[in-house]
């Protein structure tokens with residue numbers, strides 16, 4: 001939702017030039033997603049665990065299918081299936097992300113508009129080498145039984161030896177009603193900088209239910225308020241690992257190393273320990289035997 005504010009000089013100039021305001025999916029991709037390091041992690045971890053390269057990957061909650069596109073760009077033998085419920089978001093991804101692929105690369109991406117709970121293995125295949133659930137999207141499942149149903153459906157879609165990758169965030173900040181602001185630098189003249197706002201607007205510790213929003217503050221004064229909304233349950237790691245185990249998936253947590261300045265260094269390794277930081281992210285790697 002774009003909040004109506006008195007037009008600034010820059011906005012008036014933009015309108016006079018017939019320029020369109022920035023697109024929320026572009027701002028999301030620039031501020032939230034890091035598909036290259038994410039696919040580096042998936043590719044490297046699968047190779048380490050299985051001694052061979054993965055080729056068939058499913059991206060659950062794919063949104064604009066940015067990650068699927070990165071997967072097929074990596075190798076000519078890679079294929080991706082993106083699954084999401086939202087037709088408008090998928091359509092944006094087809095135009096902008098699949099549209100930026102070569103014709104040949106595009107033939108190796110399939111998008112399915114469906115509930116991830118109903119996603120199955122592709123007919124005529126042994127199943128997926130990898131299934132991904134990133135940006136915490138699987139937290140939309142608030143009941144244990146529902147999460148178990150999702151994990152069982154993922155297990156049934158994986159090839160023998162297939163690997164399910166999930167990301168996770170935690171720490172005491174995750175339990176707070178709070179806002180975090182982060183400046184995103186300009187990416188050349190065509191893509192000015194902006195401020196990304198992560199808004200943990202409500203959190204109920206009795207049920208774990210939380211409502212979060214992403215807003216964007218643009219340099220010309222425009223506020224793109226609550227561009228994205230998430231209704232989640234705040235899960236914790238041991239309970240998710242228990243549910244994965246019940247679904248027949250053996251999980252390992254990969255925690256991030258320290259950059260020596262109080263931040264993460266982007267290197268994730270298997271570990272049974274993490275400091276009780278205010279905020280941390282990690283991956284859960286869940287293997288089908």
Ligand SMILES: C[S@@+](CC[C@H](N)C(=O)[O-])C[C@H]1O[C@@H](n2cnc3c(N)ncnc32)[C@H](O)[C@@H]1O
Nearest residue numbers: 061062063084085086114115116134135137140
């Ligand atoms: C946070 S976005 C994730 C986008 C992308 N995966 C990423 O890593 O940034 C969440 C997406 O999940 C989709 N979604 C929510 N519930 C779903 C469900 N049950 N089945 C399929 N897609 C769902 C929404 O339409 C939305 O596009």
